[in-house]
Amino acid sequence: MQIVYQVLFLIALSVATYLFSRRALGIRRNILLGRxxxxxxxxxARWKNLFLLAFGQKKMFRNPLVAVLHFFVYAGFLIINIEILEIIIDGLAGTHRIFAPVLGSLYGVLIGCFEILAVLVAVSCAIFLVRRNIIKLKRFISKDLNGWPRSDANYILITEIVLMVLFLTMNTADLVLQSRGAEHYIQTQPFWVTSQFTPLLSGLSDSALITIERGAWWLHILGVLAFLNYLPFSKHLHIILAFPNAYYADLRPKGKMENMPEIQQEVLYAMQPELAPTTPSETVPKFGAKDIQDLTWKNLLDAYACTECGRCSAACPATQTGKALSPRLIMMKTRDRAEEVGRGNAEGKTLLRDYITEEELRACTTCNACVMECPVSINPLHIILQMRRHLVMEESSAPQEWNMMFSNIENNMAPWKFSPDDRDAWIQ
Incomplete structure (x- = not known):
């Protein structure tokens, strides 16, 4: 019978690995659609960003209480899943707690630490559920999250609680079976948390305890494999992508905007015509971005790394004054468009207008608040600026006030409608 379980485990592990790999390659393909x-x-500086922002979650600690809870979930879930290595080996080899004899007394200490982290993860997730669904913080009840995004966050939190409870239940039943000398249940030191709960199961028969322990073991590992494959479809993909996103963050000063060499050359040629090439260029430069292929791969990595936490929109003056713009929604729409193009459904639509409207783009004040607030180094402003550049330079589409300013700069070399000769008249 044991060989049947090993075969079933191998099948489950192989299918989960294959599905995750296929989805991961699809996301990579979508990101590389960008220029x-x-x-x-x-x-x-990039490695410093990686360790401080991704590992250390530096920006999260602007709100210490939330940061600590998030750190429990983040660190706890990652560290606890070190035990998955033992579960995988046990599942494939048909063994039980294979590391226990090797590690000796240290094994009980490790499992004890894992159990404390499991409790912290479960409690933190429960608090986050309360904040989202009972207290209803403003950035969590925004219309940005209507539908799937709001449900997605709840599903993840509930799943993490269930996985932690299964882990603790498995250990509790295991300890009772150890105390009875049940076959295959290796003696270990009492685990720090679950040893307190063994009286709850002590009245059950050995067969019932084995059913509970094995059931929790199977549900835990299958839940982890299911979670692994849910992750790439969820906002919680940032668990993985936060690291490369922090490493590849824009290191320029926040107020510095990206100039196009083609535009700079045109200005230079207007001022010094003798430098202009005598033969026309074979390639016509493309200004700004209309669809995801015009954005950079880093913009698309930003979109997939977005945590949908809403800190950007909570800090955005346009959002807070009721304008159409929401930096969080800019990233979510960019990701949705990348998914659509990746599936081959790109015909007849573009990111501009079909996903992101001109009204949203023009509401941006370019204050960089969204960039400063993002805990994983996402830059919604860069996408907005590229799309506005397309509107102005490719479609000559700008509000009347902007056109007046452009005309004044062209004719008077200043945004105001005054002759350069009169610019110092205020002195009088």
């Missing part, structure tokens, strides 16, 4: 950009300068 190339070199982001490999200043490696020391």
């Amino acid at each position: 190339d950009v070199a982001l490999n300068d200043q490696p020391a």
